[in-house]
Amino acid sequence: ITDKIAALPPGSLTFSLEFFPPKTAAGATNLLPRLTRLAQLRPLFVTVTWGAGGTTAEKSLELAELTQTRLGLTTCLHLTCTNMRRRVLDAALARAKELGVRNILALRGDEPREGEYATTDMEEVPEENEDGQGDDVSLVYAVDLVRYIRARYGSYFCIGVAVYPEGHASSCYTTQDPAVDMPHLIEKVRAGADFLMTQMFYDVEAFLKFKHSLDTHESGVFKGKPLIPGLMPIQSWGILRRTAKLSCASIPKDILARFEAVKADDEEVKQVGIDVMSGIVESIRDNAALRTSTRGTHDVAPQGQVFHFYTLNLEKAVAQILDRCDLVSNERSHENDARTLQPTKLVN
């Protein structure tokens, strides 16, 4: 991913997409044609989520296989580390490598609960760890996972980590503040993270302030580490409220008022969502252009900007935002090299 970002023409804009492994056969059937069509727009990369504790291990790897090897998309596999057995983690990393996946988003997952392990859906979990160490060696924070991957795989994987422009949600309602997470974020980067991907947000000012704090951080550790904003197209009033609450993303008053005015009508909500998200992309783009034209105030090299979309496995709103914001490069979309898929693998 970082090689691809470095190769983007300075000032260019592009996008990436997140998918989750479908839970049901119907979900899988719906996802396949959407993925195929979205693949034709040539996202810079796609990410595949991971159920905390490895609950979706098998399905996540199947989806990663589909996107990486059958659709030919650069794939980033999310991996969590808490409450997950070591051998599940080892097996997942080995499978990812076998599939040619070169990118991992290293995450903590849920709050750790001592001695509890999630039941995974992985069929072929080895009986023992390769290094003979206990299965219960617990990785508590994402930084432990970054170190674990680097220790075993060197620079094979490009590693991303999660960041929170408004502060991590566990300290929600009390001390939710990005400054509280900063020392731990620095640790994650020093441990070997290559890029940073944000929690969803609606408050552009908060994102820009956060970006500025990284760009100008006295430690210099964030230099050359791409920061990828994560955006969630809004599909309904209920989803907006739920996801904003879960992630503790604040919704600026003017944006909330626009949604409240149409909240009873899902189609209108979607449309407002497209307008709002397009506005967010444009504000970030304009800010980057401004910074490039006034270079010298910060020591930031102009580079291509990636916008990451949490698709919720849906297509239309994302496609409209990409179109509206001119995020699809004609060159890339005309390559049109998505392969034809057989829907066998994704079905439950």
Ligand code: FAD
């Ligand atoms: P960490 O970086 O470990 O941080 C968690 C909290 O602990 C923070 O408050 C941090 O400040 C604090 N902390 C970190 N290190 C230390 C330390 N050494 N001592 C004390 N405190 C410390 N979850 C899933 O289950 N599956 C997914 O696929 C998934 N994808 C995600 C994708 C993105 C882009 C994002 C932003 C989140 C995703 N999550 C996913 C959610 C994520 O697992 C949670 O937000 C989780 O609560 C924190 O993960 P983290 O990797 O940021 O944790």
